[in-house]
Amino acid sequence: AQKVTQAQTEISVVEKEDVTLDCVYETRDTTYYLFWYKQPPSGELVFLIRRNSFDEQNEISGRYSWNFQKSTSSFNFTITASQVVDSAVYFCALSERGGATNKLIFGTGTLLAVQP
């Protein structure tokens, strides 16, 4: 069965702190895609990143970075120098069947609260 686990339900940090959101996944597919989405209070899920199972290179985009490790089935997300605008629920997701349908399985999300 395919599953995404985000063990951290809520994280609270003070502005400018670094924070890492954990994601562990389970799949039997050899080809799959992993995603992170952000859901601000407005409710709309915003795409952040997509990685395929063959690309374990870490990625950095501004203050955001992602660490993909197949050996531990993890795809962790780090925000450097957090800002109040980063406050949101963050979801990790896994595509089914090698991404053939773009259908995603989501974790339960991590609520990040960045205090000023």
Place this chain on the structure above:
Amino acid sequence: DTGVSQDPRHKITKRGQNVTFRCDPISEHNRLYWYRQTLGQGPEFLTYFQNEAQLEKSRLLSDRFSAERPKGSFSTLEIQRTEQGDSAMYLCASSRLTGTGELFFGEGSRLTVL
């Protein structure tokens, strides 16, 4: 892109009534998805369309739920004889047939069943 739009944004209904939600995807997107999200949970897949064909339905989609995408453009999700357990946010997303696999989500339709 004008984005994915959903209507209505909020719906309050009494148990036993029927409700219908509409989703207008990004115009060139072939695939359209419905998800349901309850408080404190991640979105759960309900169904998806490729053009006008409904290709997959989740077991979560009971007989009271029906979705259509008549001309491969907008989609409707109807819930008949609503129950309190149907209270949730109903999210619509769309994507291209090929490409990055990114789903573009609407802001959702929140249903409250009294």
